Amino acid sequence: MEVFEPLITLLTLLTVLSVASERITNLIKLRQKDLAERPVEPAAQRARESRIALRSMLVGICLSVLMKADMFQILTHLDNPWKTLGWVQVYRDNWVRTSASASFGTALYALGGCTITGIALGFGSKFWHDILSTVYEVKRITQNKRLKPSPADSKPTEGE
Numbered sequence: 001m002e003v004f005e006p007l008i009t010l011l012t013l014l015t016v017l018s019v020a021s022e023r024i025t026n027l028i029k030l031r032q033k034d035l036a037e038r039p040v041e042p043a044a045q046r047a048r049e050s051r052i053a054l055r056s057m058l059v060g061i062c063l064s065v066l067m068k069a070d071m072f073q074i075l076t077h078l079d080n081p082w083k084t085l086g087w088v089q090v091y092r093d094n095w096v097r098t099s100a101s102a103s104f105g106t107a108l109y110a111l112g113g114c115t116i117t118g119i120a121l122g123f124g125s126k127f128w129h130d131i132l133s134t135v136y137e138v139k140r141i142t143q144n145k146r147l148k149p150s151p152a153d154s155k156p157t158e159g160e
Helices: 005-031 042-067 071-076 104-121 125-147
Strands: 088-091 094-097
Touching: 005 042, 005 071, 005 104, 005 125, 042 104, 071 104
Parallel strands: none
Antiparallel strands: 088 094
């Protein structure tokens, strides 16, 4: 696996989950009268933005818990983090509980990881998309440097 692939996979997962979180937050925002209307006063606007940011973070945490998007599990399975999602999984045509729901301690640990993921989702999809774009650009630059010979390699030696 290439050096950048685990990071790209993680950022892709966070981008997808944050888009879903933003959609749900927008639905809530449009249904709440106090959040749907933009106030004219700057102080009221800042208060509105703070309430939206808090709700966005709470929606991200709820979505992460619902999907069991446990950051601890995701980081330990960067080769395929999509398989870590879910409290139950299908195994040989049977629904099987994951190890996160096996005991109170493991469930609490998973809830902590889900909370961290939810807080990360609160940063928004634009944030994660921008980081993903930056990583892709760095990957492209490093691949080009690796493939392109440096000027020092093409200089003739003194004997030539």
